[in-house]
Amino acid sequence: xxEVAVVSFxxxxxxxxxxxxxxxxxxMPVVSQAIANSGVPRKEIGFxxxxxxxxxxxxxxxxxxxxxAVGAWPPxxxxxxxxxxxxxxxxxxxxxxxxxxxxxxxxxxxxxxxxDISQVLSQQLDPYYLAPLWPDSVSLGAIxxxxxLDSGHSEKELAQLVSRNRQFASTNEHSQITKLIDPETYLAxxxxxxxxxxxxxxxxxxxxxxxxxxxxxxxxxxSTRLAWIKGIDHRSEPHSLGVRDLSISVSTKQAGKNCGAxxxxxxxxxLHAPFSAQQxxxxxxxxxxxxxxxxxxxxxxxxxxxxxxxxxxxGEAASRIINGEANCAIAHATAGPCLQQNLVCVLExxx
Amino acid sequence: xxxxxxNLSEVDxxxxxxxxxxxxxxxxxxxxxxxxxxxxxxxxxxxxxxxxKVIVPPTEYxxxxxxDIDGLVPVSTSGVITSWAWVVSPSExxxxxxxxxxxxxxxxxxxxxxxxxxxxxxxxxxxxxKRVKAKFRxxxxxxxxxxxxxxxxxxxxx
Numbered sequence: 411x412x413e414v415a416v417v418s419f420x421x422x423x424x425x426x427x428x429x430x431x432x433x434x435x436x437x438m439p440v441v442s443q444a445i446a447n448s449g450v451p452r453k454e455i456g457f458x459x460x461x462x463x464x465x466x467x468x469x470x471x472x473x474x475x476x477x478x479a480v481g482a483w484p485p486x487x488x489x490x491x492x493x494x495x496x497x498x499x500x501x502x503x504x505x506x507x508x509x510x511x512x513x514x515x516x517x518x519x520x521x522x523x524x525x526d527i528s529q530v531l532s533q534q535l536d537p538y539y540l541a542p543l544w545p546d547s548v549s550l551g552a553i554x555x556x557x558x559l560d561s562g563h564s565e566k567e568l569a570q571l572v573s574r575n576r577q578f579a580s581t582n583e584h585s586q587i588t589k590l591i592d593p594e595t596y597l598a599x600x601x602x603x604x605x606x607x608x609x610x611x612x613x614x615x616x617x618x619x620x621x622x623x624x625x626x627x628x629x630x631x632x633s634t635r636l637a638w639i640k641g642i643d644h645r646s647e648p649h650s651l652g653v654r655d656l657s658i659s660v661s662t663k664q665a666g667k668n669c670g671a672x673x674x675x676x677x678x679x680x681l682h683a684p685f686s687a688q689q690x691x692x693x694x695x696x697x698x699x700x701x702x703x704x705x706x707x708x709x710x711x712x713x714x715x716x717x718x719x720x721x722x723x724x725g726e727a728a729s730r731i732i733n734g735e736a737n738c739a740i741a742h743a744t745a746g747p748c749l750q751q752n753l754v755c756v757l758e759x760x761x
Numbered sequence: 762x763x764x765x766x767x768n769l770s771e772v773d774x775x776x777x778x779x780x781x782x783x784x785x786x787x788x789x790x791x792x793x794x795x796x797x798x799x800x801x802x803x804x805x806x807x808x809x810x811x812x813x814k815v816i817v818p819p820t821e822y823x824x825x826x827x828x829d830i831d832g833l834v835p836v837s838t839s840g841v842i843t844s845w846a847w848v849v850s851p852s853e854x855x856x857x858x859x860x861x862x863x864x865x866x867x868x869x870x871x872x873x874x875x876x877x878x879x880x881x882x883x884x885x886x887x888x889x890x891k892r893v894k895a896k897f898r899x900x901x902x903x904x905x906x907x908x909x910x911x912x913x914x915x916x917x918x919x
Binding site: 530538539560648 | 787
């Protein structure tokens, strides 16, 4: 395998409504910053790929307009996935394995505020059995949380988890929710969709991010400190929610095994868990114990630009390696309802 | 126009309604089509896999091995709740306008659960393990909403 490193990452601050910015305006500063910090001249980038969702804006081929943020003239080699940007990164990683190019720009963006995001996401579900019932994403998150609670866990565990994430988010300048909450205050709040309290759910976020991947010796020339991708894999659960045990994440465990995440001692771990119980489910699947700092960014519970939140996990983990805070990290991204698809990668510092 | 230089004020932001529609028509095929046809008759069928498991609602393949299924078999219209969530304030799109439960329901004779809504007086009357029964609409058209909702079954012996 050809060694590939994350050399730079940039993200916008997540906000509830970026009313005065369209997707391109959200993207331009982060794309420019990621390229500038990579040391690779824009015209030398070999491959450009994005992850986004046409359902958010309700416009077919909405991602094409996103290309205005990268400048597609003279013509560039470009691709797109209708998934979180983490899967765009996977495609870029595969593309770099071909060996004929050395660098790739990966970006993703989401304006979740354009509609009722939890309802919009219900229309991406199975069109025969699920979509006609409009089971919104918060309701499905609640069902998964119930399964997890039924498997022998308590709401007090969620209270601790939420409180800890908020503490981390309070020092993250890009986070949307930065207000601390103690476990007692959490437990005193009413359910919005039982068993979920508002603090178990992600905020509605608008945001964007970009990172640059560089392979082999070309990467070593970029910087003295890089976040090397030591392993990456993604797996999917069966199609129907009702054939799965929602209290565990089999596909995360499979992806973790295949990319080596189960065999390493990570310093930090960034898990893409829009709902609080999902974070606990993912920790269990990846065998994360108390020695690992989980979601030092605050996670998707505190900022959730849909389609970018997974790539942000990889970027956050890589940034902490690049700045020397950590040497080894696990990053995870999810897509679909109730942790349907999961991507895991292992990052390690070095030159 | 804005009075503050280049900064946009609230009144400068143009808004237009955009109705999200994806008006695809889909064919249901031999398995989902049969499931829908049976719903119209007030019955529920599942897919039997080669290993003998019954998947409801049915898929054309075994979700774990991807093998073809071994035909469709009838299952009960009653079953047990395997997970649930209580919706305090239903949205206009939700299947019921009063507070209700979403539930994964394992019908008798099935090995998997299906998602639907449960009508109940309050969240305290819903629980994992509770028995529920499908309430069909009187006018049915071969659609998942031919089941209006599930309701809690009265316990036979207390």
